[in-house]
Amino acid sequence: MRSAKIWIPAAALVAILVVVIGVVGFGQETSATVSFSNDIMPMFLASCAECHNSEDPSAGLNLETNVWENIVGVESTRVEPPMAFVKPGDPQNSYLIHKLAGTHEEVGGRGQRMPRGRDPWTEEQMELIIRWVSEGALNN
Numbered sequence: 001m002r003s004a005k006i007w008i009p010a011a012a013l014v015a016i017l018v019v020v021i022g023v024v025g026f027g028q029e030t031s032a033t034v035s036f037s038n039d040i041m042p043m044f045l046a047s048c049a050e051c052h053n054s055e056d057p058s059a060g061l062n063l064e065t066n067v068w069e070n071i072v073g074v075e076s077t078r079v080e081p082p083m084a085f086v087k088p089g090d091p092q093n094s095y096l097i098h099k100l101a102g103t104h105e106e107v108g109g110r111g112q113r114m115p116r117g118r119d120p121w122t123e124e125q126m127e128l129i130i131r132w133v134s135e136g137a138l139n140n
């Protein structure tokens with residue numbers, strides 16, 4: 001009898017802790033702000049900078065150096081009506097997102113889906129860059 005009185009509350013406490021830690025942990029994972037330098041730049045350097053380099057950038061778009069300045073609020077000259085590569089808070093009106101998703105022709109753009117001639121970005125990569133734009137395309 002004595003051990004049951006101790007063990008039932010102890011088991012209940014453990015169960016509550018598991019739920020609380022789970023909820024807090026999950027919340028942290030989904031609410032963490034995407035970092036431009038830690039999350040986005042490595043993806044550009046790995047799959048875009050080979051062509052969009054600083055020396056002789058394809059389409060004049062440098063995704064290797066000063067990248068935030070090159071894309072945020074900067075309009076492409078290859079889409080009609082004009083659209084910024086990245087419009088803070090608005091992934092639907094960010095041409096770079098359309099080029100990655102392959103929906104660039106639907107918004108009046110041209111050329112191929114990016115990265116050109118390579119596998120498209122994974123769902124996780126797309127989710128990350130869309131979240132970064134949605135969160136205000138911070139230079140963080």
Ligand code: HEC
Pocket residue numbers: 044047048049050051052058059061063076077078079085095096099100110111112113114115116117118
């Ligand atoms: C193999 C070379 C190559 C790679 C790799 C590549 N691009 Fe491109 N990119 C080009 C070329 C060439 C163009 C111009 C023709 C076109 O739009 O298809 C271009 C055009 C673009 C444009 C449109 C530019 C404008 O002024 O409208 C964007 C945006 C873009 N690329 C983003 C990316 C991103 C983001 C990546 C990496 C995920 C990437 N590219 C990878 C070669 C490349």
